[in-house]
Amino acid sequence: MDIATFLIxxxxxxxxxxxxxxxxxxxxxxxxxxxVINLAHGSFYMIGAYMAYALAPLVGATFGxxxxxxxxxxVVLSVLFGYALEWAFFSFLYERDHLQQVxxxxxxxxxxxxxxSLIVGDDVHxxxxxxxxxxxxxxxxxxxxxxxxxxxxxxxxxxxxxxYFVFTRTRxxxxxxxxxxxxxxxxxxxxxIKFLYRLVFAAGVAIAVLAGMVAAPVSxxxxxxxxxxxxxxxxxxxxxGIGSIRGALLAALLIGVVDTFGKVLLPQAxxxxxxxxxxxxxxxxxxxxxxxx
Amino acid sequence: xxxxxxxxxxxxxxxxxxxGLAAWPAVxxxxxxxxxxxxxxxxxxxxxxxxxxxTTGLVCFGQAAFFGIGAYAAALLMSQSGSSSLWWLLPxxxxxxxLYALAVGALSLRTRGVxxxxxxxxxxxxAYYVVHDTPLGGGTDGIYxxxxxxxxxWLDLDKPLAFYGFTYxxxxxxxxxxxxxxxxxxxxxxxxxxxxxxxxxxxxxSTFPYKLASFTISGAIAGLAGFLFAVKDGVVxxxxxxxxxxxxxxxxxxxxxxxxxRGALIGAFALALLEEFFKSEAVFGAFAKHWxxxxxxxxxxxxxMLPRGLVGIPAxxxxxxxxxxxxxxxKSSSKEGIxxxxx
Numbered sequence: 001m002d003i004a005t006f007l008i009x010x011x012x013x014x015x016x017x018x019x020x021x022x023x024x025x026x027x028x029x030x031x032x033x034x035x036v037i038n039l040a041h042g043s044f045y046m047i048g049a050y051m052a053y054a055l056a057p058l059v060g061a062t063f064g065x066x067x068x069x070x071x072x073x074x075v076v077l078s079v080l081f082g083y084a085l086e087w088a089f090f091s092f093l094y095e096r097d098h099l100q101q102v103x104x105x106x107x108x109x110x111x112x113x114x115x116x117s118l119i120v121g122d123d124v125h126x127x128x129x130x131x132x133x134x135x136x137x138x139x140x141x142x143x144x145x146x147x148x149x150x151x152x153x154x155x156x157x158x159x160x161x162x163x164y165f166v167f168t169r170t171r172x173x174x175x176x177x178x179x180x181x182x183x184x185x186x187x188x189x190x191x192x193i194k195f196l197y198r199l200v201f202a203a204g205v206a207i208a209v210l211a212g213m214v215a216a217p218v219s220x221x222x223x224x225x226x227x228x229x230x231x232x233x234x235x236x237x238x239x240x241g242i243g244s245i246r247g248a249l250l251a252a253l254l255i256g257v258v259d260t261f262g263k264v265l266l267p268q269a270x271x272x273x274x275x276x277x278x279x280x281x282x283x284x285x286x287x288x289x290x291x292x293x
Numbered sequence: 294x295x296x297x298x299x300x301x302x303x304x305x306x307x308x309x310x311x312x313g314l315a316a317w318p319a320v321x322x323x324x325x326x327x328x329x330x331x332x333x334x335x336x337x338x339x340x341x342x343x344x345x346x347x348t349t350g351l352v353c354f355g356q357a358a359f360f361g362i363g364a365y366a367a368a369l370l371m372s373q374s375g376s377s378s379l380w381w382l383l384p385x386x387x388x389x390x391x392l393y394a395l396a397v398g399a400l401s402l403r404t405r406g407v408x409x410x411x412x413x414x415x416x417x418x419x420a421y422y423v424v425h426d427t428p429l430g431g432g433t434d435g436i437y438x439x440x441x442x443x444x445x446x447w448l449d450l451d452k453p454l455a456f457y458g459f460t461y462x463x464x465x466x467x468x469x470x471x472x473x474x475x476x477x478x479x480x481x482x483x484x485x486x487x488x489x490x491x492x493x494x495x496x497x498x499s500t501f502p503y504k505l506a507s508f509t510i511s512g513a514i515a516g517l518a519g520f521l522f523a524v525k526d527g528v529v530x531x532x533x534x535x536x537x538x539x540x541x542x543x544x545x546x547x548x549x550x551x552x553x554x555r556g557a558l559i560g561a562f563a564l565a566l567l568e569e570f571f572k573s574e575a576v577f578g579a580f581a582k583h584w585x586x587x588x589x590x591x592x593x594x595x596x597x598m599l600p601r602g603l604v605g606i607p608a609x610x611x612x613x614x615x616x617x618x619x620x621x622x623x624k625s626s627s628k629e630g631i632x633x634x635x636x
Contacts, residue, residue, distance in 0.1 A: 037407070089593070096600060098407075099352065103547045104596035106540065110589030118583060231414070231536060238411040272422035275415040279400075282412050286404040 004143045009260055015149050015218075017256020018156030022211035023229055024236040024248045025163060026204030032243020033180035034197050036090060037098050039105035042230025043112040044082075044205050048074065048212020049221045050116055053125045067130035074213050075206050082205025086198045094197075113223065122223050127216040152214050159207065160249060167245065176200060180243065235278050241288030250289060302607070307555055311465060318457055326457050332565045333460045334521045337467050339545045339557035341514035344471060346543070347551040348480065349507045350487030354410045354539050355397070355417030359390040359512035361534030363519025365424060366390070368436040368529045377442040379450075386520040387513045393420070394512020398505045417539060425531040435530030442524060450524055460521055467514055471554055474510075483507050548595060550602025559603050567591055 027041045051074045059070045089108065093101050128134075129148040136144040167173035179186045179193050187193045219225070236255055240247025255274055262273040281289065314333065318326050338360055345351045366389040371377055401412040424430025441451040450456045474480045482503050485493040493500050523529045532538070541564070549560020571577065571584035571591075599605055 031407075089597075092597070099346070099543075099547045099551065100596055100600060103544060104593055106544055107589045107592030107596060110585040110592065114583050114586040114589065118586075227537075234411060235415075238408055242407060268426055269422070271426065272419055275418040275422075279412055279415040279419075282404050282408055282415075283400055286408055288408065 004139050004141075007139060008143060008145055009264055011145060011149065011153070013256040013260035014253070015153045015156075015256075016260055017253040018153050018160070019211055019215055020229075020232060020236055020255060021249050021252035022156050022159060023208050024233040024240075024252055025160075025245055026208045027233050028237045028240065028243055028245065028248045029200055030204045031237065033176060033200055034090075034094060035098075036093055037101045037105065038090075039102060039230065040108040040112060041204070041208055042226035042228070042233065043109055044078070044208035044226070045212040045215075045229050046116065046224075046226030047081075047112065048078070048209035049127075049216040049219070049225060050120055050212075051077070051209065052127050052213040052216035053221045054120050056127070071210070071213055075210055078206045078209035079202045081209075082202035083198055085205065086201040090201065091194065091198075109227070113226070117223065124220060124222040126220050129217040148217055152218060155214055156211075159210070163207075163245060232274065235274055238288055239278055239281050241290040244288070244290040247288055247290030303555065307468075307558075310555070310558060311468075314461055314464075318454055323453065326453055328565070328569065330453075330457045330460050330525065332562055333457075333464045334518050334525065335542070335545065335565060336558050336561040337460075337464055337521070338515055338518035338542050339549070339561045340467055340471055340554060341511045341518065342542050343546050343551070343554060343557040344474075344483075344507060344514070345511045346546060347553065347556065348475060348487065349483045349504060351402075351504060351508065352410050352543075353413045353508070353511070354536070354543065355413035355415075356511075356515050356542055357534050357536065357538035358397070358417035358420040359394050359515035360519035360522070360538065360542075361424065361529070361531075362393050362420065363387065363390040363516030364523035364529040364533050365430060365436070365519075366516070367442070367520045367523040368438050369429075371442065372436070372439050375439075377440050379442045379444050379448065382442050383517070383520060387516045390516020390519065391509050391513030394515075395505070395509045397512070398508030402501060402504050402508065414536060414539070417534060417536065421531055421534040421536075424534060430529075430531065433531060435528055437528050438523060441527070456525060460525075463517060463521060467517065468554060468558075471514075475554070479503070479506070544592070548592065548602060550599075550604025553604045556602055556604040563603055 023041065023045050026044070027038065030036055030038050030041070052070060055074060056067070056070050059065060059073050063069050063073075089104060093104060129146070133148045133151050134146075136146045137150075139145050167177065175186065175191055175196060179191070179196055183193055186196075232255065236248055236251045239254065240249070240251035254277070258273050258277050259270070262270040266273065314329065317329055321329070338356070341359070342353065342356050345353050345356075363386045366386040367382065370382060370385055376382075397413065397416040401409060401416065404412050425433065430436065441449065443449045443451070448455060448459065450459060475484075482493070482498060482500075485498070486500050486503055490500055519533065522533070545560035545564050546557050547560070548563055549558070550556035567588055568584065571587035572581055574581045577584070577587075595603070599609070601608065
């Protein structure tokens with residue numbers, strides 16, 4: 001492996017890891033803060049990717065805009081969607097046993113996948129990268145690297161930084177952190193915890209949808225893509241330690257590196273490497289890398 | 294209803310189910326016998342997980358690995374040895390699954406909660422990739438069984454009725470075994486681990502061997518279900534070990550109701566029959582190909598309205614009736630109170 005290939009694989013690993021982090025961060029937040037196991041989280045990623053495909057012509061017709069207006073419309077829609085979803089299906093699940101939540105969200109996966117099949121069909125689609133980002137950068141003498149992949153990494157980094165800021169530096173973040181530690185106490189201090197939860201949930205949904213939309217030009221859009229990403233994201237969440245954003249970031253990058261280089265160096269065992277890594281880490285640290293609380 | 298009455302009701306329910314299953318081939322056609330045979334295999338699979346999740350409180354998300362190992366062991370052992378005697382084949386397959394469960398349990402029981410769920414998934418995925426990506430398991434195509442196992446001339450599992458009968462006996466044996474196990478002191482200890490492991494340890498139980506034993510037994514029973522499945526279909530493929538399979542069986546027992554053996558039976562039957570119902574073109578016409586939608590909404594509704602699963606419906610009813618009776622009592626007594634005050 002020469003240096004240019006190595007560099008390209010590093011960039012790919014970074015991009016994949018950051019994308020995983022975006023989806024997994026919503027999962028770890030909803031799980032860590034609200035205590036809900038949300039199996040339907042992968043579906044939001046799938047919905048995002050399909051939005052990037054299906055919304056683009058609609059948005060183009062109404063606003064005359066391109067890729068970025070589609071992103072904006074998608075985010076607004078997903079916040080509304082997440083807010084309504086929390087109200088309808090999750091608000092009464094907090095007191096329940098985890099396994100009841102598993103049952104409920106499993107039902108949601110079935111419904112989302114079938115809705116997708118009804119509305120958009122079961123075909124595999126490609127989504128074009130926006131023309132402004134469609135080029136590639138030369139790397140070494142023979143290799144090039146697509147600009148769009150760099151853009152994906154950039155968006156993910158920006159969002160990660162934004163999340164970190166909101167959580168550690170703002171009043172809202174403080175309330176959310178407090179709410180995850182002691183729900184009743186926060187409530188008795190006069191903070192509307194239900195609204196706060198709904199907000200966190202909607203934000204988690206929006207981030208997953210955004211990740212799906214941004215990933216669509218890189219990964220193409222296909223049925224069942226949500227389930228694939230869901231399992232990997234659960235792996236990220238537990239390796240990082242449930243509820244820990246920092247842990248999720250580190251774990252996602254780790255998985256990105258292991259998966260990408262596994263596919264290059266050990267293609268026969270690429271699929272299983274991620275799970276071997278998880279088993280090893282959890283046998284070494286039974287509560288993940290960064291335990292919260 | 295008093296406590297003894299409820300106990301009798303439960304016993305009567307289980308007896309009725311098994312009597313109904315025994316009588317089923319007499320009234321049903323080929324398709325019906327085939328379908329219920331398949332559901333009985335799922336029931337054994339679900340019972341194996343119920344021992345772990347419902348009784349011991351360990352949520353395993355890798356049960357399909359043991360199921361798949363039972364199935365693959367059947368295919369590999371039959372084609373390697375050339376023998377098809379049930380006498381040694383069945384125990385060998387069950388032992389294979391049990392041994393893998395013993396190894397997985399010994400490692401993964403160091404973790405708890407969601408971490409345990411994910412470690413068991415990891416080990417199941419490893420088994421999945423071994424049969425999927427190595428020459429051992431024949432890749433994505435899987436392996437065909439060279440024939441059907443049997444016992445000489447007097448049991449030939451190639452005949453649908455014989456297979457139905459054999460599956461029925463297996464289900465009955467597993468149910469009976471687990472029912473006895475749960476009533477033994479071992480079963481009580483497992484329940485203790487579920488309710489409060491700390492306290493169990495404080496009272497002098499070393500809980501780890503109990504959990505490991507439960508995990509191993511559960512894996513072995515799942516292996517039995519996998520063996521039956523392989524014999525029924527005559528072919529094994531990696532999908533038997535996929536996490537979808539582990540998820541489906543978990544959904545079965547949650548839907549049926551955790552903490553009761555009959556919940557696993559009810560869940561296995563309910564999920565399969567619901568699927569059959571929403572898939573039937575006679576009822577839904579062209580919409581039948583979107584059967585996931587109906588199934589999904591039914592599952593959501595059941596999660597929302599039945600916190601104890603399908604098994605909890607009678608209790609829910611009783612509580613509602615008692616609540617109504619109490620409300621009536623309260624109303625009449627408050628009227629009397631008013632009358633007294635007036636007088």
